[in-house]
Amino acid sequence: MKQGEKTKRNYYHCEFCPYETSSQQLFQNHREDHKSSKAQPCNQCGKVFKNLSKLHAHMQCHEVGKPYICMYCEKKFKRQSSLKVHIKTHFFCESCPVCKKSFGDVTALKKHMLVHKPQQMEDYQI
Numbered sequence: 009m010k011q012g013e014k015t016k017r018n019y020y021h022c023e024f025c026p027y028e029t030s031s032q033q034l035f036q037n038h039r040e041d042h043k044s045s046k047a048q049p050c051n052q053c054g055k056v057f058k059n060l061s062k063l064h065a066h067m068q069c070h071e072v073g074k075p076y077i078c079m080y081c082e083k084k085f086k087r088q089s090s091l092k093v094h095i096k097t098h099f100f101c102e103s104c105p106v107c108k109k110s111f112g113d114v115t116a117l118k119k120h121m122l123v124h125k126p127q128q129m130e131d132y133q134i
Contacts, residue, residue, distance in 0.1 A: 025064040 019028045020035035024042045029035050041060045048063040049056045052070050057063040069077045074084035076091040080098045085091040096112025103110050104117060106124050111117040 024061045 018030050020030070020032065021028045022035070022038060022042075024039075027038055029038070042064075043061075044059055047056050047058065048060050050063060050066060050070075052067075055066065057066060066082065069082050069084050071084065074086050076085040076088050077083070078085075078091060078094055078098075080095070083094060085094065093112050093116070097110055100112060101110045102112075102114055102117045104120055104124075106121075109120065111120060
């Protein structure tokens, strides 16, 4: 099913948010809201977004179960400790020389390196 097309249930589904309607005119009006440059505030945290699409993307950070949100990329975490580790990657980043995965500190990188086979590690030292 392509976004914006009627489904078997005769509903139009928005590609940017969970909105759906059986009216083509209401659907077109709704899509125009996403394109609008009118400021859209979040009703949960007050953060303001330049359009409805950005607001809907942001709303995912308010999902239950992941209350800790990175202020730099809005990635969500279940535990504050996980968020703290993640935030370090925005400022201090060590990459695995084998698979290029990034880590916030050398300790985490060394722990990760154990997943690689010894023959993959021959050329690398940390």
